[in-house]
Amino acid sequence: xxTTRRDLLCDCAxxxxxxxxxxxxxHRAVDRAAGVPxxxxxxxxxxxxxxxxxxxxxxxxxxxxxxxxxxETTPERVSPAEVGELYPALxxxxxxxxxxxxxxxxxxxxxxxxxxxxxxxxxxAVANAxxxxxxxxxAGLAGGTRDAGVLDAYFLGVAVSMLALPAESLxxxxxxxxxxxxxxxxxxxxxxxxxxxxxxxxxxxxxxxSG
Amino acid sequence: xxTTRRDLLCDCAxxxxxxxxxxxxxHRAVDRAAGVPxxxxxxxxxxxxxxxxxxxxxxxxxxxxxxxxxxETTPERVSPAEVGELYPALxxxxxxxxxxxxxxxxxxxxxxxxxxxxxxxxxxAVANAxxxxxxxxxAGLAGGTRDAGVLDAYFLGVAVSMLALPAESLxxxxxxxxxxxxxxxxxxxxxxxxxxxxxxxxxxxxxxxSG
Numbered sequence: 001x002x003t004t005r006r007d008l009l010c011d012c013a014x015x016x017x018x019x020x021x022x023x024x025x026x027h028r029a030v031d032r033a034a035g036v037p038x039x040x041x042x043x044x045x046x047x048x049x050x051x052x053x054x055x056x057x058x059x060x061x062x063x064x065x066x067x068x069x070x071x072e073t074t075p076e077r078v079s080p081a082e083v084g085e086l087y088p089a090l091x092x093x094x095x096x097x098x099x100x101x102x103x104x105x106x107x108x109x110x111x112x113x114x115x116x117x118x119x120x121x122x123x124x125a126v127a128n129a130x131x132x133x134x135x136x137x138x139a140g141l142a143g144g145t146r147d148a149g150v151l152d153a154y155f156l157g158v159a160v161s162m163l164a165l166p167a168e169s170l171x172x173x174x175x176x177x178x179x180x181x182x183x184x185x186x187x188x189x190x191x192x193x194x195x196x197x198x199x200x201x202x203x204x205x206x207x208x209x210s211g
Numbered sequence: 212x213x214t215t216r217r218d219l220l221c222d223c224a225x226x227x228x229x230x231x232x233x234x235x236x237x238h239r240a241v242d243r244a245a246g247v248p249x250x251x252x253x254x255x256x257x258x259x260x261x262x263x264x265x266x267x268x269x270x271x272x273x274x275x276x277x278x279x280x281x282x283e284t285t286p287e288r289v290s291p292a293e294v295g296e297l298y299p300a301l302x303x304x305x306x307x308x309x310x311x312x313x314x315x316x317x318x319x320x321x322x323x324x325x326x327x328x329x330x331x332x333x334x335x336a337v338a339n340a341x342x343x344x345x346x347x348x349x350a351g352l353a354g355g356t357r358d359a360g361v362l363d364a365y366f367l368g369v370a371v372s373m374l375a376l377p378a379e380s381l382x383x384x385x386x387x388x389x390x391x392x393x394x395x396x397x398x399x400x401x402x403x404x405x406x407x408x409x410x411x412x413x414x415x416x417x418x419x420x421s422g
Contacts, residue, residue: 021320023234102323108375109232109316112309122380125372129384149384150369150395157368158361161336164319169333173340173360184361188399 009034009041010058013051018102022110027051049116056107056120059100060127067131071138083139087155088182094159095178101159108156128152147189154185220245220252221269224262229313233321238262260327267318267331270311271338278342282349294350298366299393305370306389312370319367339363358400365396 003011012033016025030041030051045051094101104124111118132148161175170176214222223244228236241252241262256262305312315335322329343359372386381387 019324021233021324023232098323102320105316105320105371108371109313109320111375112313113230113232118375118377121375122377125376126380126383145383146385149386150392152384153368153372153386154365154399155368156372157364157366160316160319161364161367164322164329164332165336166329166333169337172337172356173363174357175360175364181361184400188365189395 005036005040006044006054007058009036009044010054013041013055014059014103015099017055017106018099022106025051025106049114052107052110052114052117053120055103056117056124059104059107060120060124062100063124063128063131067134071134076138078135078139080139080141083135083141084183084186086135086182087151087186088179091155091159091162091178091182091185095162098159098163101156102163105156105160125149125152143189151185151189154188158185216247216251217255217265218269220247220255221265224252224266225270225314226310228266228317229310233317236262236317260325263318263321263325263328264331266314267328267335270315270318271331271335273311274335274339274342278345282345287349289346289350291350291352294346294352295394295397297346297393298362298397299390302366302370302373302389302393302396306373309370309374312367313374316367316371336360336363354400362396362400365399369396 009030012030013025016029016033020029025048027041027045027048028038031038034041041051045054107117107121111121126145126149129145129149129152132151133143133145136143136148158175158181161173162170162178162181165173165175167176175181220241223241224236227240227244231240236259238252238256238259239249242249245251252262256265318328318332322332337356337360340356340360340363343362344354344356347354347359369386369392372384373381373389373392376384376386378387386392
């Protein structure tokens with residue numbers, strides 16, 4: 001898979017967004033980060049909307065590639081518990097290398113005011129939710145794209161909070177244990193939304209409520 | 212309750228943050244929004260950190276006032292169902308008038324890079340979670356500040372997603388029904404964390420790791 005110059009500029013836009021926020025994202029800043037001549041980013045992405053849209057498209061692509069790799073290395077019949085364990089791992093990764101998550105959060109806030117970013121982000125959110133639903137389906141779990149989308153929204157709020165708040169506050173408000181939180185995210189969308197026709201899910205939910 | 216000039220400037224900073232993002236928040240923009248002479252905001256809040264911290268403190272105060280009003284008008288023994296119904300109402304309000312929620316989301320992203328904002332936001336998150344825990348406690352529900360804090364994080368992710376994504380994507384990813392989502396938020400932190408009044412979070416976590 002080749003990385004084009006356009007991809008490189010998008011990767012740098014993502015890095016700038018994460019490091020400096022929407023405020024720091026200018027065509028010049030991306031030129032500098034990419035080590036290309038001044039004006040290059042403007043040639044590829046004439047407006048700020050185009051640049052933000054390019055960053056969103058690139059994030060969708062990278063996410064799809066990551067999911068494809070994950071599926072290729074996943075046993076054909078993955079267990080519900082194994083899928084559940086993915087969320088603590090994803091959360092830990094977002095905390096250790098928050099670049100993509102922070103860039104995504106910045107894009108969400110830009111999207112509120114910018115229809116072009118909004119449309120691109122909509123495609124990203126659907127692609128992410130479909131990928132999550134695919135994993136659950138591989139484990140024989142109920143719940144489709146809609147449940148996965150709600151989980152993604154919860155995940156965004158938890159990860160942003162964990163990156164933003166001081167450690168002491170995180171302890172007080174129950175946001176200090178990525179393992180427990182990751183499992184909690186996975187379980188949060190199961191009991192209320194999933195139909196009861198899948199024995200695994202129903203049994204799993206029953207275990208917790210009697211716990 | 213009097214609103215001081217300092218409060219007015221903070222209210223305007225919140226409005227500017229929500230309308231234009233962190234990128235649009237300057238001392239001059241707050242002067243303009245408040246209709247005060249240029250330089251006034253800089254006199255009260257000499258740095259950008261001070262201005263962002265002032266906005267975060269003001270939001271904490273406004274939230275506390277709202278919770279106090281809510282408690283004063285709440286029957287002494289509120290039912291769990293009534294507390295549950297609050298979350299769809301809160302979510303709808305955040306979508307209809309997103310100023311405070313968007314400003315809060317902008318502050319979270321600023322806090323990642325700014326220790327002064329981070330500390331202020333930590334106090335805000337704890338105050339919000341304590342208020343939520345107080346309401347649940349009034350309804351005789353299990354779960355304290357930690358559960359309420361996780362709910363607040365989920366709420367943030369859901370509300371930001373609903374404000375950011377196009378309507379068609381929201382339908383696809385299950386983020387189109389504020390009523391169902393609001394109830395789901397309330398229920399999401401109940402089954403995993405507060406199964407019965409005897410079970411503890413530690414016991415619950417042990418169940419997961421053995422499953």
